[in-house]
Amino acid sequence: MKKLLAAVATATALLISAPAFAADILAEEPIVVVEPPPMWYVGVFAGAAWTPDFTGQMCGCDWDFETDTGFALGVVVGTKVWDALRVEVELSGTSNDISGVYSEFWNTTFDGDSVDAVYLMGNLWYDFYVGNGFTPYIGGGIGVAWVSTGIDDFTPDLWELDGSGFAYQLGAGVRVDVAQNVGLDFGYRFKAVPGLDLDDDWGNTLEDIDLSSHVFQVGLNFAF
Numbered sequence: 001m002k003k004l005l006a007a008v009a010t011a012t013a014l015l016i017s018a019p020a021f022a023a024d025i026l027a028e029e030p031i032v033v034v035e036p037p038p039m040w041y042v043g044v045f046a047g048a049a050w051t052p053d054f055t056g057q058m059c060g061c062d063w064d065f066e067t068d069t070g071f072a073l074g075v076v077v078g079t080k081v082w083d084a085l086r087v088e089v090e091l092s093g094t095s096n097d098i099s100g101v102y103s104e105f106w107n108t109t110f111d112g113d114s115v116d117a118v119y120l121m122g123n124l125w126y127d128f129y130v131g132n133g134f135t136p137y138i139g140g141g142i143g144v145a146w147v148s149t150g151i152d153d154f155t156p157d158l159w160e161l162d163g164s165g166f167a168y169q170l171g172a173g174v175r176v177d178v179a180q181n182v183g184l185d186f187g188y189r190f191k192a193v194p195g196l197d198l199d200d201d202w203g204n205t206l207e208d209i210d211l212s213s214h215v216f217q218v219g220l221n222f223a224f
Contacts, residue, residue, distance in 0.1 A: 038181055038223035043076045045185065047217030049094040051115065056198065056206035061105040063206060067115060070096030072215045088123040090141065094191070094213050101151050113150030113158055117211065119167055119191065120144055133177035140170040145193045147211060161198035161206050168192055175221065185219035
């Protein structure tokens with residue numbers, strides 16, 4: 001009986017001391033704080049813009065605009081909404097010199113100024129994680145564009161036209177990690193402003209322009 005009581009007492013003591021012993025072991029283990037991955041980013045980009053020649057209707061005749069290679073600049077702010085899906089707001093612009101404007105009515109080619117477009121876009125990008133710091137992506141966006149252009153030598157002053165319209169873009173590219181939370185973005189964008197009308201100060205309208213640009217750009221993104 002005494003041996004049985006001693007065994008019970010020993011077992012009881014072990015059961016009582018076990019939680020405290022376990023607590024001591026857990027207390028000695030280091031606590032690892034896992035930082036959440038960056039969700040937001042900001043970026044800047046620049047590149048070359050090729051704007052195809054375009055035509056508009058005014059006063060019952062065609063006006064053909066021939067364009068030169070130009071440039072693109074922009075800034076973006078974006079965030080992840082899913083592991084592979086990003087939404088982004090983009091403010092960007094393109095500018096291309098105009099080498100000549102042919103008027104069907106006057107049967108004359110006038111000197112051009114430039115065609116400038118400012119875009120405010122909401123974009124959606126899908127990322128493909130392949131590892132090694134490379135992330136290809138595809139997507140696009142919609143928004144609004146403000147466009148202006150001008151024709152020299154038509155009047156003593158520059159003949160200016162401007163307007164705004166619906167815009168969209170399609171794109172693809174690859175982001176390359178170069179440092180913690182810093183990446184390079186190499187991308188292509190096709191920007192378009194279909195059915196655009198441009199007005200001048202005398203009540204004339206250059207109608208039904210399909211303006212588009214092929215943009216090859218390099219950007220720098222910072223995640224936080």
